[in-house]
Amino acid sequence: MRVFFQFLILGVSGLLLAGCDAASDQRAADNRGFVFCGPGQPNTFNPQLTDGGLTADTLSSQLYDRLLRLNPETYQPEAMLAKSWQVSDDGKTYTFSLRRGVAFHRSVQFTPSRYLNADDVVFSFRRLINPRHPFHHISGGQYPWFDSMNFAGLVTSVKALDTYRVQFTLSRPDVSFLSTLATNFSVILSKEYANQLLEAGTPEKLDTYPVGTGPFALAEYQPRELIRLRRHWQYWQGPAPMEQVVFDVSTRGTGTLAKMLTGECDVLASPVASQLPVVVGDERFSLSSQTGMNVAFIALNTRHPALSEVAVRQAINLAIDRGALLSSVYYGTGAPATSLLPPMSWAYDPNRKTQYDPKLAAALLAKAGYRHGFSVDLTVPLKPTAFNPSPRKTAELIQADLGEIGIDVDIIPEKTVNRTSIRQGDDSHDMVLTGWVADNGDPDTFLRPLLTCNAKFTGWNISNWCNRFFDQTLNQAIATDKIAKRKALYQEAQTILDRRMPVIPLAHGIQHQVRDASLTGLTMTPFGADSFADVSRER
Structure with a gap:
């Protein structure tokens, strides 16, 4: 359904949209706001109702x-x-x-x-x-x-x-x-x-016509076209320098990189690694990069007859060439994952290593009774993410690696994993190529939502794995405020995952952001876009 949010905004109509012909209009637009281009469409403006995406990653810090x-x-x-x-x-x-x-x-x-x-x-x-x-x-x-x-x-x-x-x-x-x-x-x-809203009989507007205390308020929304935010003059930290921000969420016309090059976008969020050489060295742009609090991994359905065997899961881990993944998919901008925790985490263990050994993988398969291999499906998302810039290519490389040890992989493209069916015990999936972006700096946010027994009932534990010792270790880790003890417990939890291998960690992606060189005050965080309250333009 096409929805419009109408607000009174003095003299801002059309200034930031592509196609402003008059030079004076363009200068006015430059001084009064900027255009943010990035993937995704909002299903709601209330981040409580989401598990990520544009609303939680970017809009939340502006509206609330x-x-x-x-x-x-x-x-x-x-x-x-x-x-x-x-x-x-x-x-x-x-x-x-x-x-x-x-x-x-x-x-x-x-x-x-x-x-x-x-x-x-x-x-x-x-x-x-x-x-x-x-x-x-x-x-x-x-x-x-x-x-x-x-x-x-x-x-x-x-x-x-x-x-x-x-x-x-x-x-x-x-x-x-x-x-x-x-x-x-x-x-x-x-x-x-x-x-x-409750008295008016329209309670759903709480989530579609948002009201928060953030530095910007929603001014206009045209689905599949744009989101316009206006400055909150009474913001408790003082009004933002920029009068407005426009999010270009259109899917028609040229791609976001082309819009950046032609000046239709001032900020390009999450460009894929293959696009970076186009902007590097161009004085019109500034490129920011940082290691992300994220991980790409394969979730193995431990209820599958073959994947229920620990030796088989270990074999799959040994058969994947992460070096090839980093070269062909991440273009050297990622890091190999030795566990779910990324190097930025304070509980990360630098002594953990990845191992690529197809011969040992084949031996483990034979020991588990699968000398001649078996067939599995690999469900693959369609859209690139911060933790995986090319899911399809990643899947094809994994398909080739596992084929070398006799595992026949059928790639199943899918927009999203049906977490409701997983929560209800549906075992239709075999392996799922997925990932996770942390929402805070605590290690618990990587492990508890994905792999605890309770997470099976929320639909996030795609592996359908439950280990009481693992859960007990995490519970002990959040019950103490002593960092050294917590770190030891999280490393113990990672050791349990190494031995049982319900998921196969692949890589940690590096986050990138391209902006017009005239913009200042735009910062990156590992958890999504920071507030635009301090963004301004210098000419």
């Missing part, structure tokens, strides 16, 4: 704020809407003191009568954890990122102690909880706006 944010250098939680917090001695009660004078967006849909307070925080999180909450089932009632970590099982209550203090009570100690609140998913919504 969180209680905490991740420090761009240390990746540790720091103050945002919460100016301070206290943790009880048993590690199960967190009390936050909120900033005062934080204004919500104004629009033709809503005019706030008060500043942000504890009621807004309570509303935002009770919606997630309480099935009887009036908004819990609105917009589908699915909260995939929070479900992946069993957030509703962790948080037993959220209550307002007074106007500016909020208390969270947990079912168990979890030192990663602060990092969870700092992710782009843990946004704060307006309870006053929600109540107004």
Whole structure:
């Protein structure tokens, strides 16, 4: 359905769209905003309802704020809407003191009568954890990122102690909880706006006509064309230098790289590695790169007759030539994955090595009773990602490698993995080429959502793997705040994965971003785009 969000914006119509012919108009557009080009279409403007994509990765930091944010250098939680917090001695009660004078967006849909307070925080999180909450089932009632970590099982209550203090009570100690609140998913919504929509009989507008406290507000949305954000003049950290930001989400016409070269885009998010030589050395552009908190891997369905054998899974791991993957798919911009944790993680073990040994792989297959091999399907996504710039090519290389040891791989292109069917116990998939992008700096965010027993019921544990010792190790790791002990426990968990091999780590991708050289203040993070509140243009 074609949806338009109409707001009164003085003199901005058309300035940032391709095709501005007058030089004066173009100069005005340059001084008043910029065009961001990147993959993806939003299905919602509320990141609580997503597990990634444009809404969570980029729009969230523009439209909303969180209680905490991740420090761009240390990746540790720091103050945002919460100016301070206290943790009880048993590690199960967190009390936050909120900033005062934080204004919500104004629009033709809503005019706030008060500043942000504890009621807004309570509303935002009770919606997630309480099935009887009036908004819990609105917009589908699915909260995939929070479900992946069993957030509703962790948080037993959220209550307002007074106007500016909020208390969270947990079912168990979890030192990663602060990092969870700092992710782009843990946004704060307006309870006053929600109540107004509920009374009007249009509660779904909470997620399609967003109101937050971020540096920009939604001004216009034309599906498959553009998203326009306008400056939030009452932003608590001061108004942004840029009057507006336009997201070009059109799929017609020339590609995003061509638009960058012709000046139709000011920022190109996540260019594929093969595009980089075109912009490197061009004085019109600046290229930013950093190792991502991500991993590409193969999930092996441990209920499959052959893949249920540990020796077979070990053989597949040994048969894959990661060097060829890095050369042919990542063009030398990636790093081989020795575990799910990337080198940026503080729990990463630099002593782990990858091994490529087709002869040993064939011997393990024979030992497991598959001397003549077997056939499997490999489900492959269609779109490139930060952790895998060319899934199809990756699949073809894996197909060739496994063919050398007698495993016949049938590549099945698929846009997305049906997590609902996996959650219901559907074993129709054999192997899935997939990956993960961390949402905070804690190692738990790589391991718990993907491989714990509970993750089988959320649809994220594609391997259908459950190991109580693995789960116990992770639970011990989040119950202590001693980093050395936590690191040892996470490395023990990785050793369990090495021995059981429910997933095959392949590579860690490097994130890239190309911008017009005149733009300043545009920063990258391993967890998605940072706020555009400090972006300006210098000529």
